[in-house]
Amino acid sequence: MSDTAIPSGPRKPPITAVGPIAWAKTNLFSGWLSTAVTLAMGYLLIKLALSFIDWAFVNAIWSVPSNAQGPQTQACRDLRGAGACWAVIGEKHRFMLFGTYPYEQHWRPALACVLFVVLYIISAIRSFWRWELALVWIGMLTAIGILMWGGVFGLSYVPQERWGGLPITLILATFGLAFAFPLSILVALGRRSSLPAIKVLCVLYVELIRGVPLISLLFMASVMFPLFLPEGMNIDKLLRAQIAIILFAGAYLAEVVRGGLQALPKGQYEAADAMGLSYWQKTGLIILPQALRMVIPPLVNTFIGFFKDTSLVLIIGIFDLLTAGKTAIVEPAWQGFGVEVYVFVGAIYLVFCYAMSKYSRGLEADLNRHRRR
Amino acid sequence: MSETTSDPRYKRRPPKRPLRLSWSDERVRGIFWQIVVVAAVGSLIYWLYSNTSHNLAVRRIATGFGFLDREAGLPIAESLISYEPTDTYFRALMVGVLNTLKVAVIGVVLATILGTLIGIARLSKNFLLSRIAGAYIEIIRDLPLLLQLLFWYTILQGLPGPRQALKPMEGVVLSNRGLKLPALIWENAHTAALVVFLLGIIGTWAYGRMARAKQMADGQPRKVWPTALGLMLALPVAVWWGMGAPWEIEYPVLRGFNFRGGINVSPEYFALLIGLVTYTAGFIAEVVRAGIMSVNHGQWEAAQALGLKHGSVLRLIVMPQALRVIIPPMTSNYLNLTKNSSLAVAIGYQDIVSIANTTLNQTGQAIEGIAIIMVVYLTISLSISLFMNWYNARIALVER
Numbered sequence: 001m002s003d004t005a006i007p008s009g010p011r012k013p014p015i016t017a018v019g020p021i022a023w024a025k026t027n028l029f030s031g032w033l034s035t036a037v038t039l040a041m042g043y044l045l046i047k048l049a050l051s052f053i054d055w056a057f058v059n060a061i062w063s064v065p066s067n068a069q070g071p072q073t074q075a076c077r078d079l080r081g082a083g084a085c086w087a088v089i090g091e092k093h094r095f096m097l098f099g100t101y102p103y104e105q106h107w108r109p110a111l112a113c114v115l116f117v118v119l120y121i122i123s124a125i126r127s128f129w130r131w132e133l134a135l136v137w138i139g140m141l142t143a144i145g146i147l148m149w150g151g152v153f154g155l156s157y158v159p160q161e162r163w164g165g166l167p168i169t170l171i172l173a174t175f176g177l178a179f180a181f182p183l184s185i186l187v188a189l190g191r192r193s194s195l196p197a198i199k200v201l202c203v204l205y206v207e208l209i210r211g212v213p214l215i216s217l218l219f220m221a222s223v224m225f226p227l228f229l230p231e232g233m234n235i236d237k238l239l240r241a242q243i244a245i246i247l248f249a250g251a252y253l254a255e256v257v258r259g260g261l262q263a264l265p266k267g268q269y270e271a272a273d274a275m276g277l278s279y280w281q282k283t284g285l286i287i288l289p290q291a292l293r294m295v296i297p298p299l300v301n302t303f304i305g306f307f308k309d310t311s312l313v314l315i316i317g318i319f320d321l322l323t324a325g326k327t328a329i330v331e332p333a334w335q336g337f338g339v340e341v342y343v344f345v346g347a348i349y350l351v352f353c354y355a356m357s358k359y360s361r362g363l364e365a366d367l368n369r370h371r372r373r
Numbered sequence: 374m375s376e377t378t379s380d381p382r383y384k385r386r387p388p389k390r391p392l393r394l395s396w397s398d399e400r401v402r403g404i405f406w407q408i409v410v411v412a413a414v415g416s417l418i419y420w421l422y423s424n425t426s427h428n429l430a431v432r433r434i435a436t437g438f439g440f441l442d443r444e445a446g447l448p449i450a451e452s453l454i455s456y457e458p459t460d461t462y463f464r465a466l467m468v469g470v471l472n473t474l475k476v477a478v479i480g481v482v483l484a485t486i487l488g489t490l491i492g493i494a495r496l497s498k499n500f501l502l503s504r505i506a507g508a509y510i511e512i513i514r515d516l517p518l519l520l521q522l523l524f525w526y527t528i529l530q531g532l533p534g535p536r537q538a539l540k541p542m543e544g545v546v547l548s549n550r551g552l553k554l555p556a557l558i559w560e561n562a563h564t565a566a567l568v569v570f571l572l573g574i575i576g577t578w579a580y581g582r583m584a585r586a587k588q589m590a591d592g593q594p595r596k597v598w599p600t601a602l603g604l605m606l607a608l609p610v611a612v613w614w615g616m617g618a619p620w621e622i623e624y625p626v627l628r629g630f631n632f633r634g635g636i637n638v639s640p641e642y643f644a645l646l647i648g649l650v651t652y653t654a655g656f657i658a659e660v661v662r663a664g665i666m667s668v669n670h671g672q673w674e675a676a677q678a679l680g681l682k683h684g685s686v687l688r689l690i691v692m693p694q695a696l697r698v699i700i701p702p703m704t705s706n707y708l709n710l711t712k713n714s715s716l717a718v719a720i721g722y723q724d725i726v727s728i729a730n731t732t733l734n735q736t737g738q739a740i741e742g743i744a745i746i747m748v749v750y751l752t753i754s755l756s757i758s759l760f761m762n763w764y765n766a767r768i769a770l771v772e773r
Contacts, residue, residue: 027500034499041501197407201414211754213712215726216746223739227428228421308517315519315719322520338527346516346524353515 059083063090073333088337089344092328096345099164099319105156109167112144116170124359137178144171160238164319166348168238172310172320176245177303183246184253185292189283191254192261202254209251214312217244222316241313249306256298260291296367300360304353311349321345425740440736441466447731449723451639462732469728470749476642476724477711477753480649484710485703487650488657495662506658513655519716521652526644526720535631544624544635552638553625562616566609573604580604641722645714653710660706664699665691696768704761708754715750725749 016022028038059079064087065072076085089096098109119140122128128136148167151157190202209217221244222237229235264287272282292299311322319327325345329338392400429436441463448458452468453475494506513521530549532539538548544555557563577600584595625635668691676690717724726746733742 027498030498037497037499038501041499041505045501045505195403195407197411201410208751211751212747213715213726213750215715215718216743216750219726219730219733219746220743223733224743227425227739230424231428231431304515308515311517311519312716315716322517322523326523336531339524339531342520342524342527346520349517349520350512350515354511357511357515 055082056084061085061087063087071333073337076337084340084343085337086340088329088334088340092334092341093344095165096321096324096328096341097165098167099324100162101164101167102156102158102162105150105158108147108150108155108158109163109165112147112167113170115140115144115147116167116174119174141175141178160236163238165324166321168313168318168320169307169310169322172238172242172245172313173303173307175242176249176306176310179246180249180253183250184257185288187250187254188257188261191258206251206254209248210255214244214248214309215315217248218312218316220244237316238318241316241318245306245310245313248309249302252302252305253299256295256302257291259298260293260295261287263294264291293367297360297364300356300363304356304360307352307356308349321348434737436738436740438741440732440738440741443736445732445735447728447735449728451642451723462736465728466725466732466745469723469725472722473711473714473717473724473726473749474753476645476649476714476717476722480646480653480710480714481707483646483650484653484657484706488654488706489661491654491658492661492665495658496665510655510658513652514659518648518652518713519719522644522648522716522720525648526640529640529644535627538627538632544622546625546632548632549640550631551640552643553632554636554638555625556623556634556636558619558621558623560619562613562619565616566613569612570605570609573606573608576604577601639722641717641720644720645717645722649710649713652713653706656706656709657703660699660702663702664695667698668694693768700761700765700768704758704765707757707761711753711757712750715746 016025029035060083061076061079064075064085071087071091073085073087076087079085094103094106098106101109119137122136123133146152146155148163148171149158149160187202187205190198191206193199193202218241221240225240225243226234268286268290269282272286277285310320313320314323314326317323322345325341329335329341392398394401396402442461444459445462445465446458447465449456449465449468451472453471454464454468456464456468491506491509494502495510497503497506529551532547532549535546535548535550538546540546546553577597580600581597584597588594623634625632625637672690672694673686676686681689714724715726718727718730721727729742729746733739736742
């Protein structure tokens with residue numbers, strides 16, 4: 001009867017309802033306020049990006065000539081901040097990364113850093129979370145110690161005073177966590193203990209450490225520890241700072257672990273008791289495996305905090321990555337190029353911390369999968 | 374639980390067993406291990422103490438806080454109370470404590486404002502805004518604070534000198550000598566207006582309570598804002614006007630090599646404040662975001678179904694629930710900011726750590742110096758904790 005053709009199949013939605021236009025309409029221009037914000041933000045973003053590209057690439061100087069008096073940085077100074085002087089990185093990056101370690105031996109700290117990264121990656125893979133992992137840690141850390149000190153296998157001996165840069169940062173962070181983590185578990189268990197004396201000691205330790213800044217502990221390590229030891233006995237500055245970091249990290253990690261212990265349903269404790277397990281059997285076989293699994297994401301976040309906090313050793317004069325960066329620009333020729341150096345050092349910290357935080361978020365999503373509908 | 378159950382069996386305690394002197398008795402083992410641990414810790418402390426006292430005797434260092442009364446002789450660039458290098462160490466340390474509080478209090482206020490804005494921006498439906506906020510949070514949180522402080526300080530020092538200073542606005546001058554702001558010349562009229570304003574706040578609060586009590590009685594809502602406006606704005610302005618309306622502003626002017634007049638924000642303080650505020654704001658933003666997201670969507674819908682306005686939904690339904698989640702982590706962020714202000718020593722702002730450190734180097738009183746730092750921070754931390762715990766208890770969910 002009618003000859004209007006009925007279109008076959010479903011009709012396509014209008015172009016304003018699907019695809020990039022619809023996306024932009026809902027996410028960028030949904031109202032006058034949203035449009036104004038998008039335009040303002042877009043303008044600022046483009047302006048900032050352009051000036052950053054100008055500074056970092058277009059106007060930047062990548063290398064400077066050098067003569068008998070050292071590098072000639074006049075070209076960089078003539079820029080007056082209009083462009084970055086990446087020449088300082090080219091000239092000083094070995095110093096910033098490895099400090100005063102003998103120049104021709106730089107492959108050793110470099111290899112040590114690679115070993116650290118390999119160790120982190122192995123520890124991050126969940127199928128490796130077995131007790132054998134502890135052996136891998138011990139083996140790797142020994143290998144790193146041999147590499148850094150030398151004195152055996154034909155490696156020349158390098159005293160600890162000459163170490164510096166990235167390896168120091170990684171050593172402080174890794175050894176700090178390796179010792180602080182077991183300590184924190186003991187303290188967290190102690191704080192939940194029914195024995196009053198042990199509980200009081202653990203509470204005092206945690207609250208005192210958490211109430212004061214890390215700097216005061218580092219000052220304590222640098223000026224008070226020598227007074228604590230018997231005459232003639234002396235431990236070097238790096239080790240003292242390491243002890244301060246372990247004590248500090250232990251208190252914060254203990255609170256995270258305690259969160260896990262408290263979140264575990266009471267039935268688990270009671271069931272373990274009903275099975276007739278001893279305290280350590282109960283803790284090692286039932287409680288800790290579940291409690292620690294629950295707090296892995298906050299633990300990783302605390303690790304990120306520590307990794308950043310190791311930079312505070314700058315204040316007591318230990319040669320870590322940030323101190324090396326700060327020292328690199330003390331030389332008159334390179335004075336005033338702090339921004340470039342801090343961008344470089346910051347990029348290294350950013351890579352490590354971003355990797356950890358990305359990992360932590362992935363893990364959190366993974367571990368919470370059963371809770372999602 | 375036992376209070377609500379009337380079953381007498383729950384109230385009965387298990388009978389007390391006599392203590393058996395045997396290893397199989399749990400309580401005997403408990404007492405034994407406690408004695409072992411306390412003895413170990415005690416002997417460690419005794420060992421450290423005896424070493425220390427021996428070392429101090431060998432080095433002829435007298436312990437005690439007697440040095441606090443001696444002349445300090447250390448110059449301090451900025452202080453809230455009057456200070457001369459001829460004053461005592463005690464006064465120098467007081468200046469340090471006040472400088473720490475100055476940066477901590479202003480830092481907490483600014484970081485809360487900035488962090489809340491960024492946290493809300495992160496939740497915005499606008500894609501660009503939420504991504505920019507997200508990138509900010511990620512980058513700021515992944516860089517060490519000390520690095521950021523050094524970075525800001527370097528940038529401030531790289532600014533042009535006073536003669537070529539940047540002048541973004543009339544009276545605002547930014548140079549490598551710091552930030553100069555115009556200052557209002559303070560007179561009695563201003564003090565009076567401020568007092569009236571504070572009284573106005575109290576009056577508004579009292580009126581608000583009364584209005585609510587009346588609404589509870591007769592169901593009629595009463596407008597509070599006209600009274601609030603009158604008490605907090607009109608009345609102070611009237612007082613100020615009545616006392617002659619003094620309004621004289623002192624602008625910073627270039628004299629010789631530096632600016633005179635106006636408010637002076639030193640580059641050290643400015644760098645520390647920018648660094649602390651931007652860093653802590655990144656953490657606060659995440660706290661605020663998590664708090665707002667923790668409120669169930671059904672709460673919004675239920676409140677709207679009751680016919681509440683958008684503002685009322687936010688104020689009466691959503692915020693009270695979000696605050697419960699926000700307050701505890703916010704407290705630890707405030708504490709962190711206060712403790713992080715100790716990094717001032719790296720860029721030369723003279724806070725308590727910096728001054729105590731100088732004192733310690735000048736007098737050799739290491740133990741006392743560090744004890745002072747720790748006591749000051751413990752006091753500040755405990756005060757913030759107590760206040761926030763009180764506030765938290767006030768807004769906490771009242772359960773059965």
